Amino acid sequence: MKKKVVIALGGNAIQSGDASAVAQQQALETTAKQLVDFIEQGMDIIISHGNGPQVGNILLQQAAADSIKNPAMPLDTCGAMSQGMIGYWMQNAMEKALSERGIIKNVVTVVTRVLVDKNDPAFVNPTKPIGPFYSEDEAQRIMEETHTCFKEDAGRGWRRVVASPKPVSIMEHSVINSLVEQGNIVISTGGGGIPVIETENGLTGVEAVIDKDFASQKLAELVDADALIILTGVDNVYIDFNKPTQKKLEDVTVAEIKSYIESGHFAAGSMLPKVEAAVSFAETSPGRKTIITSLEKAFNAIVGKAGTVVSLQGAEVLV
Ligand SMILES: Nc1ncnc2c1ncn2[C@@H]1O[C@H](COP(=O)(O)OP(=O)(O)O)[C@@H](O)[C@H]1O
Ligand SMILES: NC(=O)OP(=O)(O)O
Numbered sequence: 001m002k003k004k005v006v007i008a009l010g011g012n013a014i015q016s017g018d019a020s021a022v023a024q025q026q027a028l029e030t031t032a033k034q035l036v037d038f039i040e041q042g043m044d045i046i047i048s049h050g051n052g053p054q055v056g057n058i059l060l061q062q063a064a065a066d067s068i069k070n071p072a073m074p075l076d077t078c079g080a081m082s083q084g085m086i087g088y089w090m091q092n093a094m095e096k097a098l099s100e101r102g103i104i105k106n107v108v109t110v111v112t113r114v115l116v117d118k119n120d121p122a123f124v125n126p127t128k129p130i131g132p133f134y135s136e137d138e139a140q141r142i143m144e145e146t147h148t149c150f151k152e153d154a155g156r157g158w159r160r161v162v163a164s165p166k167p168v169s170i171m172e173h174s175v176i177n178s179l180v181e182q183g184n185i186v187i188s189t190g191g192g193g194i195p196v197i198e199t200e201n202g203l204t205g206v207e208a209v210i211d212k213d214f215a216s217q218k219l220a221e222l223v224d225a226d227a228l229i230i231l232t233g234v235d236n237v238y239i240d241f242n243k244p245t246q247k248k249l250e251d252v253t254v255a256e257i258k259s260y261i262e263s264g265h266f267a268a269g270s271m272l273p274k275v276e277a278a279v280s281f282a283e284t285s286p287g288r289k290t291i292i293t294s295l296e297k298a299f300n301a302i303v304g305k306a307g308t309v310v311s312l313q314g315a316e317v318l319v
Contacts, residue, residue, distance in 0.1 A: 005225055008228070046180055049212065055078050059160075084111065087109025094187075107184070112194065122163050122165040148160055163209075170189060173219060227291060229290075230290065236249055250309065258279060291307045
């Protein structure tokens with residue numbers, strides 16, 4: 001039977017330093033070449049992606065707006081812009097990579113809204129870093145001038161932080177699933193999805209950026225995927241990361257990785273959301289697994305030769 005996988009692209013799959021449109025499209029062309037391996041193997045894929053750097057930059061660009069003729073757009077709308085922008089680049093990149101291998105398939109982007117709880121405590125405790133990095137002095141100055149919140153991001157510098165509520169449901173999950181089952185490659189839930197809440201007037205966008213690993217896990221659950229693949233800057237998850245005692249995790253059970261979470265092995269805001277998403281997906285069924293690895297190792301990970309594989313009972317290979 002055909003396998004269905006949700007592939008969540010990390011920051012380095014889209015942008016490695018240079019934030020220009022050309023550089024980001026080049027990065028996505030490299031990414032797309034790796035993803036064609038999954039299609040050649042006969043898998044159905046849904047691609048999701050981050051948007052932290054991009055949505056932060058789009059928001060900064062709103063500062064150039066004139067309040068009447070060219071008003072600034074709110075954060076939910078900037079999130080929608082980032083989905084359209086990255087989805088468009090990815091459609092071009094995937095179609096090019098497919099045609100180089102003689103494969104013809106539709107690639108489509110679904111603008112995706114993700115339901116969040118309006119009472120989520122995240123709304124009063126911003127934690128999601130977006131946009132460029134600053135020195136501490138620069139961040140302090142911008143905070144005073146703009147009354148926005150900045151925090152240090154995992155030893156990499158200071159960044160603006162915004163609310164990041166947990167995804168409750170993916171509004172478009174049924175149509176995403178239908179498109180995939182009809183044989184299309186779908187890009188969806190970009191940037192964790194556009195956060196919306198239920199109101200008496202219907203769904204309304206809110207000022208937040210959802211974590212793409214949590215949203216990808218929710219999507220994988222709702223479309224009943226066989227695997228969630230989280231691609232990032234490292235080949236494996238490690239315990240004692242960056243210490244002389246560092247140890248690579250390969251085939252781990254949910255119980256084992258939960259004990260490592262409790263012992264504080266994973267950095268908040270970088271590896272922790274990935275392992276939490278991995279656990280949440282894998283623990284829903286013995287048939288489901290989450291793989292955390294790099295783009296370069298992604299396909300080897302699917303055949304059991306690379307990456308960190310999280311499952312309820314220990315992994316069997318997917319193909
Ligand atoms: N325990 C760990 N094992 C592996 N990588 C870790 C660990 N803790 C922190 N990291 C770092 O977290 C990074 C992934 O987080 P991040 O770069 O924020 O994600 P993304 O790829 O989604 O943009 C890895 O590239 C690595 O540098
Ligand atoms: N929305 C989101 O999680 O984006 P990043 O992965 O780029 O931080």
